[in-house]
């Protein structure tokens with residue numbers, strides 16, 4: 372999860388009030404507080420469960436999750452939704468990879484990572500995140516296989532066949 376202060380990817384300390392912002396450590400949290408306190412509050416949960424659906428190869432894995440009601444509003448603050456969505460997807464990606472190990476889609480080595488592309492429609496009923504996930508040999512964005520996949524995804528996003536109605540989250 373990404374730190375809200377310094378953008379370091381190792382942020383595993385979660386703000387205990389809003390449960391949305393994440394930080395490397397207490398120092399980053401304290402440093403970010405003057406800015407974060409404007410938005411931070413204990414969020415009321417939506418009565419509807421979020422459908423978080425992963426597609427890995429020919430497998431579909433569904434998680435039903437609680438979601439703050441605020442994030443299901445059409446005008447929800449994007450900085451909160453995008454952080455919340457990427458943290459939630461990251462948290463589940465490891466479980467999905469553990470349960471569905473596979474081989475890199477390009478070089479066939481044992482996959483060490485899943486490249487995820489969430490399609491997000493939080494203001495639908497039920498709120499939904501579809502995650503297209505592909506097996507990759509390395510978690511490193513600059514590895515040759517990751518670069519190839521990024522190029523392929525880029526072409527996919529520009530293709531007219533790509534599903535409409537959702538918002539794509541790139542991260």
Ligand SMILES: [Zn+2]
Nearest residue numbers: 386389392411
């Ligand atoms: Zn907070």
Ligand SMILES: [Zn+2]
Nearest residue numbers: 374377395399
């Ligand atoms: Zn930090």
Ligand SMILES: [Zn+2]
Nearest residue numbers: 475478508516
């Ligand atoms: Zn590979």
